[in-house]
Amino acid sequence: MRTLAFDGRLGASGDMILGALLAAGADPDALVPAEDALDVRYEASEVVKRGIRATSVDVLLADEHDHHDRDGNGEASHGHDEDHDDHTHAEGAGPHRSYREVCELVESMGLPGAVEERAVEAFTVLGEAEASVHGEELDSIHFHEVGADDAIADVVGAALLLADLDPDRVVTTPLSAGGGTVEMSHGTYPVPGPATVEIAERADWSIRGGPVEAELLTPTGAAILAVVADGVETLPGLRVTSSGYGAGDRDLADRPNVLRAILGEEAGLTREEIVVLETNVDDVAPEVLGGLQTTLAEVGARDVTVLPATMKKSRPGHLVKVICRPEDAERVARRLAEETGTLGVRSVPGTHRWVASREIESVTLELDDGTHEIDVKVASDESGAVYDVSAEYDDAAAAAGEAGLAIREVASLAESAWRDANGG
Structure with missing residues (x-):
């Protein structure tokens, strides 16, 4: 299986995904349909981030690339700090559109079917997140920064480059969201921002805080990965065929602001880090035990087994064993205690399983x-x-x-x- 793996330990934005895909071997010419339809130009350049060579991608709008062509040496500008690409677009970055207008624009671009479907799905994820945050209906949502031309170019460009690489599977490790606060059109909010959290709720992968006080995961980056990537705890076993880094604009104090993409062939089963939780119970109704598969799955349990057991003083009881990811263990243990009334839950850390x-x-x-x-x-x-x-x-x-x-x-x-x- 040809697998594309993103290493999200330093977050992701739309631009970083574009850069990582190009660095991993995607053909820049695959972006031409978006350039023609949106009247933009993608300009890729090599930069060095804390000793790591990475690909930076700027989206030049019509007036910017015309000026760049005239003077021959103009500085490429994406119109925003890409680590805040969903919040701080310059006012001149293009029109702000409704969710429906964005979808109609993408559908009018004449893209291949799978590319159009991915791009529309990413904007649907963004729209549903915004609708949930603001308590509105999806069709009434108006995108601000993510409805501008350069943000649309990020999403459509990522879909085009993924189609060019054509992996059988896309995965991402847990994505670091950062910390601190972020300025948005409605005010100042803690990181991760409300829309990013809503998108993470709909995604297969997980997020974690840190490792710096800055916004590392943007709504656009999260939406793209929510559509294309399955979550994994660690990078899968790969026979690597290509790899590369997509650059962000931040200069972090002790680590490179990059997103790594690795393309390779998987062989065998996937190793997944897990925690096994156990508890013994002797006074729980059968209906409650039977419902644990559902109630514990709601908070992250991957597998639940209930076994008959003999308790102290020869009382009949049950042993409940639950498999979950390490980051879900505390939440699953609490739900297990709430459902069964057990006074203690044992944890067996540091184990793994091989999954198909x-x-x-x-x-x-x-x-x-x-x-x-x-x-x-x-x-x-x-x-x-x-x-x-x-x-x-x-x-x-x-x-x-x-x-x-x-x-x-x-x-x-x-x-x-x-x-x-x-x-x-």
């Missing part, structure tokens, strides 16, 4: 009573080799009930249909 890549795909079955769509879970290793296909129980049960067949029979038919459609 899992995708949900749909197959169509023609049964005696009609057509049914069945989801199947496809498990593969990091090389893309499929080693298990299993039908989703609820879908198989619903179809079996309507067709008067055994659930096991319908599940087998769905799994065979997927294998037939995928060559084995």
